[in-house]
Amino acid sequence: DEKGIFQELNFQTQLNILQKNNCSSITSFVEDKEFDKLCNKKQFIENIxxxxxxxxxxxxxxxxxPDSEFKYQWQTKKVLLKKELIIGKNILLHCWGGKGRAGTVAAILLIEFGENKNEAINIVRAKRKGAIESKEQENFILSYRPIN
Incomplete structure (x- = not known):
């Protein structure tokens, strides 16, 4: 069942685990059309x-x-995510499979904290086999420039 990971009871259990592990936010990189296949978006958000x-x-x-709309939104969201990490909170980044989009953003967050671009890719891939799935994602990371 495709929706298995977000079935009501299972998702509640996962949220309880995240809460107990000091998780302050969940960032979703899936598009709305993917949410329709994944779960009921309204319930998903309410439960969070x-x-x-x-x-x-x-x-x-x-x-x-990431496209230009992401880059625009990222300027405010990265500040919030970095603040959460700096004060010792954990964050959850997710996409459909948890590798490509989530891995890409994990890498640019590492760069935001001063990590070398190639090393950021290596760190993410060491933690999540197969992460940063496309050449386009890799090139985005390699060309990423933090803007303060």
Whole structure:
């Protein structure tokens, strides 16, 4: 069942685990059309908020690099995510498979904290086999420039 990971009871259990592990936010990179296949988006968001976890939505097309709309939204969201990490919170980044889009954003967050671009890719791939799935995503990371 495609929706298995987000079945109501299972998702509640996962949210409880995230809450107990100091997770302050969930950032979704799936597009709305993917949400329709994944779960009921409204319930998904409501359940997250019921657990006092913040939710951010920064859609990226599957296997693609972030587009100009993402880059615009990222300027504010990265500040919030970095602040959460700096104060010792954990964050969850997710896409459909948890490798391409989530991996790409994990790498640019590392760059935001001063990590070398190639090393950021290596760190993410060491933690998540197959992460940063496309050449387009890799090139995005290699050309990424933090803007303060």
């Amino acid at each position: 908020y019921k657990h006092n976890i913040k939710w951010y939505h920064l859609p990226i097309s599957d296997l693609s690099a």
